[in-house]
Amino acid sequence: MKHPLSYSEDTRLYILMSLRCPRRCHGISDYIEQATGGKVKPGAGTVYNAVSQMRRRNIITVYDNRDCGTVYELTDLGRSILHREAERISRLHSFMGLES
């Protein structure tokens, strides 16, 4: 069964994960689908909205916009947010006695 992905923060985190390497919106969606074993496949509109919002907040930046599709990557702020999130999830795992 597909993950409902009704919680915006999930999408934001997946997008941050995917943008460790420069990617287009479609590439982001494909990466997330692959990384979650097909359980999560964000729609084009959701990815576009999230990317626009994160760009405004300087979490991600344009890597290349020479062609029609803009390529994005993480900024330093984005990297630190991703790092912080990874630590938080790892702590949560430890707290619950799960292997990280």
Add this chain to the structure above:
Amino acid sequence: MAIKKYMPLWFLDVIAAEEKLQKLSAEGLIVTDFSPVDGVLTLEEGEKKPLRYRICHGNAAPRGLLASGWRQVWAGKKYYIAAHDDPEVEAVPDYRSWKTANRLTMMIFFFIFCCTFGFCIGALGGSDGAVLESFPPFFTSMMILSSISLIAMIYFFTVNRKLAKYNKDLNLTGAGAIKTIPKENFTYTPEEEKQMLKSGKMIKKSPLGWFYAPDDAEEMVEKMAAEGWRFYRFNPLGTTFYFIKSDPCKLRFVVDFQNEATDEYFTAAADDGWKLEFTSAMRMGSFIVWSKEYDEEKPEFYSDSSDTIKRARRTALIMGLPMVLFAIFCVVFIAVVFLVDQEDFYEALFLAILYFIIGIEYSVFGVKAIGYYFRIKEKFKDKF
């Protein structure tokens, strides 16, 4: 030794500014610093070689651009300047952001022109020249302002024509464009369409005010596709749906509402396999309709429920709320018509009936759009 040069109002014609930088580099003057507010350039003497310059929006040159032979010569909070050793190199990134910025400025001037010109016409015609006689300096300044706005509009229009030559054609319909349906959606000639309509192979439906309840329209088109009537195209106004007889298929039909639909938005959706069916040419908010055929799993344009709710809220606020306000205005108007002592009762009655009908129409559309928002909110209320 640093040399200062002035380039006032450079942002009015960015191509001319870039050409000036190229000319300076050919004379051996290389840009080291720039002040965008007053247009002061700081230059240093160097090799006499023409360089290709680009002044772009953004706080730094993208890394991808730097990897392709461009280098950043200056970066500020809103703009950066990049240079390339080959003076004939393609202008990248293109001038789309400047075109958008110019279009906004043009709209501001258009608004000023409408207000001032309207005032001038009103003052001349409506008040038998009373305003003209009472406040001549005010009237003159309004005339001057409207003339300046008109000249500015023409100027920005020509600059945008110049910028458009450098911009790549996306072959998609961006915000503010006049086209509403992509050309490739018309697979039949008008004569063939007429024939098909006559023979019953094509049907059309015009649900009244479907923009106000897009979820109903989505459901209708998907149901028709399942019954063997595949959606073919819209009419240019987007009010009529054309369907053609086909094998039953699974079709996802999505009506999106964007405050500002950028080229990036269109590319992202097209890359994901969505077919553009319609885009409204409204500048403040656009309806964009997408479709996608599928086999097993129904694709979602918005997989995140918060995005779907936001879209419904936008539709309700921009489409529904003004309608409700117009309806309230109609009620107030009817009340005024009857409260104020009228000389002709039948004329007042006629006006009241007219406004009652208009008020009913507005309120139906307004309630429809607001109802759409609450329906969507209710649908996702159990999802955390």
